Amino acid sequence: MCGIVGAVAERSITPILVEGLKRLEYRGYDSAGVAVFTQSGQLQRCRRVGKVAELAQALAGEPLNGHLGIAHTRWATHGAPSERNAHPHFSGEELAVVHNGIIENHEELRSRLQGLGYVFSSDTDTETIVHLLQHKLQQLGDLAAALKAAIPELHGAYGLAVISAKQPDRILAARSGSPLVIGLGLGENFLASDQLALRQVTDRFMYLEEGDIAEIRRDSVQIWDASGQSVQREQVQYHEGAEAADKGAYRHFMLKEIHEQPKVVQRTLEGRLGTDHVLVQAFGPQAEELFAKVRNVQIVACGTSYHAGMVARYWLEGLAGIPCQVEVASEFRYRKVVVQPDTLFVSISQSGETADTLAALRNAKELGYLASLAICNVGISSLVRESDLTLLTQAGPEIGVASTKAFTTQLVGLMLLTLSLGQVRGTLEAGVAPELVEELRRLPTRLGEALAMDKTVEKIAELFAEKHHTLFLGRGAQYPVAMEGALKLKEISYIHAEAYPAGELKHGPLALVDSDMPVVTVAPNNELLEKLKSNLQEVAARGGQLIVFADQQAGMSNGAGTHVVNMPHIHDALAPILYTLPLQLLSYYVAVFKGTDVDQPRNLAKSVTVE
Numbered sequence: 001m002c003g004i005v006g007a008v009a010e011r012s013i014t015p016i017l018v019e020g021l022k023r024l025e026y027r028g029y030d031s032a033g034v035a036v037f038t039q040s041g042q043l044q045r046c047r048r049v050g051k052v053a054e055l056a057q058a059l060a061g062e063p064l065n066g067h068l069g070i071a072h073t074r075w076a077t078h079g080a081p082s083e084r085n086a087h088p089h090f091s092g093e094e095l096a097v098v099h100n101g102i103i104e105n106h107e108e109l110r111s112r113l114q115g116l117g118y119v120f121s122s123d124t125d126t127e128t129i130v131h132l133l134q135h136k137l138q139q140l141g142d143l144a145a146a147l148k149a150a151i152p153e154l155h156g157a158y159g160l161a162v163i164s165a166k167q168p169d170r171i172l173a174a175r176s177g178s179p180l181v182i183g184l185g186l187g188e189n190f191l192a193s194d195q196l197a198l199r200q201v202t203d204r205f206m207y208l209e210e211g212d213i214a215e216i217r218r219d220s221v222q223i224w225d226a227s228g229q230s231v232q233r234e235q236v237q238y239h240e241g242a243e244a245a246d247k248g249a250y251r252h253f254m255l256k257e258i259h260e261q262p263k264v265v266q267r268t269l270e271g272r273l274g275t276d277h278v279l280v281q282a283f284g285p286q287a288e289e290l291f292a293k294v295r296n297v298q299i300v301a302c303g304t305s306y307h308a309g310m311v312a313r314y315w316l317e318g319l320a321g322i323p324c325q326v327e328v329a330s331e332f333r334y335r336k337v338v339v340q341p342d343t344l345f346v347s348i349s350q351s352g353e354t355a356d357t358l359a360a361l362r363n364a365k366e367l368g369y370l371a372s373l374a375i376c377n378v379g380i381s382s383l384v385r386e387s388d389l390t391l392l393t394q395a396g397p398e399i400g401v402a403s404t405k406a407f408t409t410q411l412v413g414l415m416l417l418t419l420s421l422g423q424v425r426g427t428l429e430a431g432v433a434p435e436l437v438e439e440l441r442r443l444p445t446r447l448g449e450a451l452a453m454d455k456t457v458e459k460i461a462e463l464f465a466e467k468h469h470t471l472f473l474g475r476g477a478q479y480p481v482a483m484e485g486a487l488k489l490k491e492i493s494y495i496h497a498e499a500y501p502a503g504e505l506k507h508g509p510l511a512l513v514d515s516d517m518p519v520v521t522v523a524p525n526n527e528l529l530e531k532l533k534s535n536l537q538e539v540a541a542r543g544g545q546l547i548v549f550a551d552q553q554a555g556m557s558n559g560a561g562t563h564v565v566n567m568p569h570i571h572d573a574l575a576p577i578l579y580t581l582p583l584q585l586l587s588y589y590v591a592v593f594k595g596t597d598v599d600q601p602r603n604l605a606k607s608v609t610v611e
């Protein structure tokens, strides 16, 4: 994902811009650039493909000094990663723009603006913004007025910043679907797509809301909301606990990361949702063309990421009608694979350095797959570099060895993939994309509601203190969720846990059930609920202890040996994401109860870079 930094100050701003870009590097990018209104009274820019360090080196050779500037790290969606496509984009010598997101009507805008005589020098959608603004500026003479006039003509998602050589005392910014935050200083102000970029210069922030336009000067900030009303946005003082490498008020990184999920899921969705559809180009410039050819999907991953892939199989086949296979990378890489024509190879990894997954990708490249797609949390990883397409999850650094927020953001990425493939292939039933896009927007709130059950789950965890074995049950897409729940419990509490599809219970594992074997079940309110209830009766009849996480509308209640935790109601397709949360909390509290090393469980490592 791209990053934006802007500054207007009395001191020289280029070092602030470059440092800000460095702090956003973790988000992943392919090129970087700055534009500065220099002391010679001109807008000048410097852009480089590759690392921010290369941009910094170029700037050391040819410094750009000034008091107003914008900067950007780009992750290409329209046009290849190259210097000419890197931001900032100019219109003439007067206007510069940086942009995160996707302008969907760029083709139509481009031909209209070309008709008006504007000459394009990049392949990006972003360049249409800067020429459109120039066009409006010539009619209206004021940058804020030009931006307000241009916004209704921009369809898609954006966080953008613009500066003009004609009004070199201000940065204009606009937010719709991609975040922006203003950093407030003394006699200087800043802008960024993430407050992390500005922590070096201020601890006071103002977050723009959807539809906001802001005019940022050295000594003032003015904001207009989507209806054009002048508004104040709350000032937020930064608190130490918000830093990624700091546990803050939490006892363990794992608990902090569990509670970050509403925020990081929100971030993973940002800039990727249109009004009623997914923005397919979030997967890269060639995504639309390649997705149109996909007839099968092969997913390969390890551990928790493998469970995310298993959930995706239910989505890809059930919602998008696209055949899908999922396999553990360490198996896939060593077996002879028969590749169906037009199969998209999808790898999933938090770090992007997982040795088996990487080896599987390298093998796949020899096997004639249509293309490769990486779903990954680290933009500068090998997996991302070596894949044709990428969707970066925005989980931020995950410190706890047992993966939590990386998993749920992978699921969000896989749901975006399902909808994108279905949209492009025309295989989604009518109304599915708009409905799920709406549900995805609500998802962070639902996740917050589920996390509010923290204390209830902590109480239930006490039941596990003396237990040595546990069963996890789920049906349909909840089966992989049960597998992930069992894996979490094993990883951090060292209690033996197995997951079964609930229908398999009586084919074997029921023999194990007695009062010493807790059975944990996830029960959303779907067409499999009645069948699941029968399976639970089978457990209760044998004296088993049941812990059921059930939809509040599922009509399940506490009984002898049965503990029901009511979950917020959610669309069935998104239930796997929501129901993961209480299982993470359960493992966490069982581990705390048992006094294990929660963040660094024995024998395990975070990024498995060896076979």
Ligand code: HGA
Residues within 6 Å of the ligand: 001, 002, 074, 075, 076, 077, 078, 079, 085, 099, 100, 101, 102, 103, 124, 125, 126, 271
């Ligand atoms: N569409 C623009 C910006 C891409 C972006 O925001 N990526 O995360 C481009 O391709 O330059």
